[in-house]
Amino acid sequence: MIRNFIRAALVSLGLFTGPALAEEPFIVVQSTTSTQNSGLLDYILPWFEAETGIDVRVVAVGTGQAIRNAINGDGDVLLVHAKADEEQFVEDGWGVERFDVMYNDFVLVGPKSDPAKVKGGSDIVAALTAVSEAEVAFASRGDDSGTHKAEMRHWNDVGVDPAAESGTWYRETGSGMGATLNVASGMDAYTLTDRATWESFGNRGNLDVLVEGDPRLFNQYGVILVNPEKHAGVRAAAGQRFVDWLIGPDGQAAIEAFELNGQQLFFPNAK
Incomplete structure (x- = not known):
């Protein structure tokens, strides 16, 4: 080390x-x-x-x-x-x-093509609403981590139960942040990540930071x-x-x- x-x-x-x-x-x-x-x-x-x-x-x-x-x-x-x-x-x-x-803060990352059309926004609830309505791929840690807990609070604010969509557009990895970012990169999926892990992550592929700056993303x-x-x-x-x-x-x-x-x-x- x-x-x-x-x-x-x-x-x-x-x-x-x-x-x-x-x-x-x-x-x-x-x-x-x-x-x-x-x-x-x-x-x-x-x-x-x-x-x-x-x-x-x-x-x-x-x-x-x-x-x-x-x-x-x-x-x-x-x-x-x-x-x-x-x-x-x-x-x-x-x-x-x-x-x-x-x-620090959380950020929403996703494919540069941005099929949910949320890029440049600073409202995490509006962004996740757009993702769910478009039914585009979203990778969740699904592991009861601090990041997963924060994500679930935001889905609750959206009024969506993502567990009901599990296996469709909503994918739970049951893994850590690095592994989940790898899945998101491979699937061109959206995901919520802490900024520190994102900045240290090497396999970004087609992913980019799309939504940031919402006070609700405080970590x-x-x-x-x-x-x-x-x-x-x-x-x-x-x-x-x-x-x-x-x-x-x-x-x-x-x-x-x-x-x-x-x-x-x-x-x-x-x-």
Whole structure:
């Protein structure tokens, strides 16, 4: 991984002050595919690890699965993007406290030929209404991820139950964002994606960003320490140190500094 090369460089320069790798404490972070696939975590984690000597092991899955994993005790920290579900996670006692970390946005991508004629719009509900009325191909993650949850909120606003159309113009991949973008590229289909994954995606084919800028496409990320009272195995001290770093000045600066092709992909907003 890229971060291992960075850490190796820090070690060689004498900047890594933590204990030897074999003796490092570690934490497990249940997170989303967007934070991993975009390269964000590979970029910021070496700095936390160098400062603390705490190794961060990331499980990158959809938000729904990440939350279920944390409920099962398979993680110390949750870093996801479905605020209502995160707040419920804390309210149910599975998490200690939720903090805003950063945000970006979702975009609707689709074929450049744009059979639904939505290109240049900034109203996601109007765009999805046009897609459903034209019955043109739409690829959905269908995996209970943060992106899928956001998509379903928009379909609800449209007044369409896409599950009833599954297998016709509406296709559920049951996969992560990268795989779903691959399907959309192969089918010349529309899909909703977080911007960070889109910017890091290489197989765009005939796809382009068609709709963006709607305030409803705002994409907030939050971080939560898993409640050690629920699972005695939670590495609470190390996990809290990571939470504090992520929402503190060093973590926020690292997030802000992360760019891809000269474009900032995440915007820190911890309070």
